[in-house]
Amino acid sequence: MISDSTIQAIHKFTEERNWGQFHTPANLAKSICIEAAELLEYYQWVPEAPAADAEHAQEELADVLTYCIMMADALGVDMDNIIMNKLAKTKRKYPSEAVRNNFNEYETRHLNARSDSKEAIKE
Known part of the structure; x- marks a missing residue:
């Protein structure tokens, strides 16, 4: 800290x-x-x-x-605030029960999020 x-x-x-x-x-x-x-x-x-x-x-x-x-x-x-907000967002994106010890699931979610971001930009 x-x-x-x-x-x-x-x-x-x-x-x-x-x-x-x-x-x-x-x-x-x-x-x-x-x-x-x-x-x-x-x-x-x-x-x-x-x-x-x-x-x-x-x-x-x-x-x-x-x-x-x-x-x-x-x-x-506020550093605490932005870090806690980002952690909450990342928890939703990568729930531990889905990605723990499962790199393929993490990678799939990561790539899907990138694709979703690119689609949102195009719109």
Whole structure:
């Protein structure tokens, strides 16, 4: 769980540098993707990253989480609320009794949802 004091520390850090002016949703979305790619790069070409350099993965994860907090602020959304809403939606889409230990059922539901989304866009 990310504490309020951590969130406030991020706000203070940003305010002290006047970086908020650059924290548009578009810029923050790009930064999230860039940092997530750096996290993924840590695991590139190896089944498991070496434990000796786990600090690097933690630093990249911290960057991703920090930008996500900043994005939530920029959009004016409550992180707990959007996460709980998304979990409820995902529970309906993938009920545990249907998808638990059944990748084929998960994949079918996932592909059907994508098809439904494309059809809704066409209409």
